Amino acid sequence: MLEKLVESLRNAPVVKKGDYDYFVHGISDGIPALNPKVLKEISEVLDEQLDLSKIDKIVGVEAMGIHIATALSLETGLPFVIIRKRQYGLPEEHEILKHTAYETSKLYINDLKEGDNILLVDDVVSTGGTLTAVINELKSIGVNLVDTVVVVEKGEGKSIVEEATGEEIKTLVKLDVVDGKVLADSLL
């Protein structure tokens, strides 16, 4: 399963962000151009593997959760909402601070309320800084996090988030960068 995704990840270039080995792929960067068959493969697998019967909203994280949430929304007919990098100043907006290995920035949660049954999706979990901040804030809002799915698990991010939040994180591909090259395997 996910042959196209895994093969293209193995060929992904790696660049340095300081000391951090950053792989560059269409699913996680929009660069190089993403073959739509890869996106279709991901949304079909998610639709098959998850129980989406109770989900009210798919929730994606800007920027690189947006196309994943969109593809899954088209596949399932479920609406999606995006946790944005821009502040809107709407009533009930929640601001969070998130840290990655290379950046600290803010995210803004809108249109999610206590009791909403959600599926959270993102492209990569690496240090776990983003998902930990997002999940902890969603829990404090009282959202019912039915599932969290991330396409690429890099390094130890998945277990870091699970320990920090107590939530299970489902991932599709395990990836590591070794000697400047991407090693990637499907987890399905």
Ligand SMILES: O=P(O)(O)OC[C@H]1O[C@H](OP(=O)(O)OP(=O)(O)O)[C@H](O)[C@@H]1O
């Ligand atoms: O586990 P972490 O170390 O937090 O890394 C994962 C996050 O990094 C990327 O987002 P980024 O902040 O680079 O923004 P982008 O989606 O706009 O590329 C990615 O989309 C994840 O959200």
Ligand SMILES: Nc1nc2[nH]cnc2c(=O)[nH]1
């Ligand atoms: N594209 C990409 N996104 C990331 N988010 C966190 N780490 C990475 C990485 O190595 N590559």
